[in-house]
Amino acid sequence: MQRSDFYRPDHEQCQALLNGVEAAGRRVLDIYQRDFEVETKADQSPLTEADMASHHALVALLEELTPQIPILSEESGEIPFETRQGWKRYWLLDPLDGTKEFIKKNGEFTLNVALIEEGVPVFGIVHAPVLGISWWGQEGVGAWKVQDGQAAPINVRGLPNPEQAAWKVVGSRSHGSAEFEAFCAQLPRHERVSMGSSLKLCLVAEGAADLYPRLAPTSEWDTAAAQAVVMAAGGEVFNAHTLEPLRCNQQDSLLNPFFIACGQRSPQWEEALSYALNAVPTS
Ligand SMILES: Nc1ncnc2c1ncn2[C@@H]1O[C@H](COP(=O)(O)O)[C@@H](OP(=O)(O)O)[C@H]1O
């Protein structure tokens, strides 16, 4: 879909953004490889100096590249909805997604940068410094996985027939829920993979996983960048209650509804989805 007055990073700007996010990732990696302090935020979630180093690096990058576009970051403090409501487009950042995984040192954390246009994540970069991989995608253009300087196009995969191959379902490593368990219990034959951060959505985008049911809380900055990648790769991220695509900045709260990410839809998937959702009250 082509929106009016749409800002599209051109090829050169995409490369500058990717380079800048990877440079911020190197600063995060420096901290990851040594001892660091862990604070607890007001919402009881952890914060490290890497979250803040990444936040400052990403904000500096975006302010230089697109000084006219406002920025909302997990670490930027509250911006009232009255202000945000007036934003036609803005950058949405999670400087360190998967802070718990960063602290556990299992490498499953990412830097997330999304461009939101009229509530829709239209461009996103997800960078995993320990893996040395970035995924990025842009509405109407495509999605790529970048490793060792090589960019390969990615696409979601068609859902396999579960009689021939188990569906691959990804779930959070640190934030499971009874709803997620109940949903999975109603699915056809599948195997589960636990993973931290936006990497779950990236696995769906590159066709390495079929479903990511997130029936537990997340915030918009946790998902927007990878949602842009999933959608640019041909997949969907939709509200588990209304089945509408997930949108950002629609209300005061920045919490997402429960959602499901999937690759290509199929009649078998629609049937399994409604069956599984019927068994699970979602919010
Ligand atoms: N109760 C809660 N409310 C809001 N967000 C939550 C939450 N519990 C976990 N999250 C979000 O889930 C993210 C981690 O996702 P996952 O479990 O898939 O790795 C966290 O990102 P951060 O690490 O950026 O804080 C956090 O934002």
Ligand SMILES: [Mg+2]
């Ligand atoms: Mg996060």
